[in-house]
Amino acid sequence: MEDKKVILSVKDLVVKFRLRGKILTAIREASLDLYEGESLAIVGESGSGKSVFTKTFMGLLDANGWVDSGSIMFEGQDLAKFKSEKDWLKIRGKNIAMVFQDPMTSLNPLKTIGKQVQEAVELHQGLRKQEAKEAVIEILKDVGISESERRYKQYPYEFSGGMRQRVVIAIAIACKPKILICDEPTTALDVTIQAQILNLLKRLKDKYNLTTIYITHDLGVVANVADRIAVMYAGDIIEIGTCEEVFYNPQHRYTWALLSSLPQLGIKGKPLHSIKGTPPNLFYDIKGDAFAPRNPKALKIDFIKKPPYFSVSPTHKAKTWLLDPRAPKAEPPESIAALRKQWRMIKND
């Protein structure tokens, strides 16, 4: 991973929203380096800021939100400084494209599938009329829509959910982007369709050499598609590492809690672990480690000072005081300890 080129670099990003006269901080100094060609998954519970974080890369924040500070470097430009629509039009689609969560509502109900994909083709590939139409039919085939000539003329209501998501993906691909952001691409779909869509995304990523970001709270999806995982909590990335590192050797107490809540990791006969309390209220300033109030074993310093990143390996780092050499030795819960044992076995092999 080290030798790979950084394609998008986010530094200390702060995003705020004005809501009913009050100001809410949705992203709190989050940083992220995205490497070219990789597949990164951002996980976290609802409201942790996963979607908002990636929306800032495309200038798609709602009207009441703004980037307060920090930078988003992409090809020598700081996207955080973009203000006008004209600036964003250079990025949207062409460089960064997005697949949204709900395919049932993501398409314009009054336009044919073909025309909606064609818009992207005409905009970003500079093709016109017949040429563009042929390109669209080719792309539709590519995303697994059979009889694409006939399907070209059909309307969204004639498609099932899974097929519509393929169309949404086709629109994203038609833009020929460098980075593809998939915002919970399978959440709204049937379980049987989910796997098909994930396989499709994986295949397209290889074919078009895309860099992909998956936003999800489904850790099953993560294991399936991602090279690296970023765990988000209360608007910050608190742990990031390769899939194996985060799954088998998690460092942050929140990551422990998150993984312990997985039904697959539950211990038979014992109640399933659940994280007590609620995520912090983002209207207030958060002091120290955002997870501390929900963490029964929080250290004193967790309430006072925000932890910096501590490196576990060149590719794995976490924001937790537990990794400070002065911290007391903390024993992870049973299920996490079991994972670590497996991790050591893998490493020794």
Place this chain on the structure above:
Amino acid sequence: MLRYSLKRLAQSMVTLFIIITVVFLLLRLMPEEGYFGQAYEKLDEAQREAILTSMGLRDPIHIQLLKFYKSILSGDLGTSMIYRPKVPIAEILRAKIPYSLYFGLTAVLISLVAGVSLGIIMAKSKSKIWDKLGTGYIVFINAVPAAVYYLFIQLYVTDILKLPILFKPDNPSSWILPAISMSLGGTASYAMWMRRYMVDELNKDYVRLAKAKGLKSKAIMVRHVFRNAFVPMAQYLPSTLLYTISGSIYIESLYSIPGMGGLLVDVIQRQDNTVVQALVLIYSSIGIIGLFLGDILMALFDPRINLQKKGGAR
């Protein structure tokens, strides 16, 4: 589409038949004094009988009804009985309809263009100054009785702009204010619905996707949002256009325009049965045709609407 249209047409004919029959019968239940108006006192019993007989009102009811059907089927609306005795109804209407139609259509056109544009501007600047001004206008128009601002316009605006107070067919400047006054209400309601549907559409996911695709917001508005927002309004457009034929009672009496406004009320009061029947026939046909055209227009705009299958889109 053709089969649907034919089926719809047959249904409409039945509806129309029922309407005119019921109205015809109801009219025969009116008190007989009504046919004479002020003259009732001056006439003796025999004279009254003679008049009623001459008007055909002494025939058995089924004979009257059959006569009525026959004349309608042959395209004859009959002659007026009291309003303008012995004058063919078609002639009365022919003189009046053009005025109402002219003012009505102009007003609908103005309110459609002004209302839809205002609605779009309001939706685009939601919660900002234009939206607030527009809302102010809509609230004003809906809260204040139309007669009030019609009167104010006639009294003061004619003065300020040096326009004539009354309508004269050969003076084009006297056509302006009635048409504008008439369009104010329509403008407000088109603006209100357009804004509402636009805001609804702008918050939909497909707009976000169009944005993420890299489309300019202008293109998103024109190619995606507008059409979706306009569909629910399209349905009522044909009826609105057709109903302009009935004219506006207020405006026409205010500016003394010799149009259709008030004619129906007038002839009902004077119990001119044949004219009432003719007007009911015309208005109900218009209503039925308007609804039908509205359905067709909706189907043209929105592919999800399938007029032939019950249940429509999945």
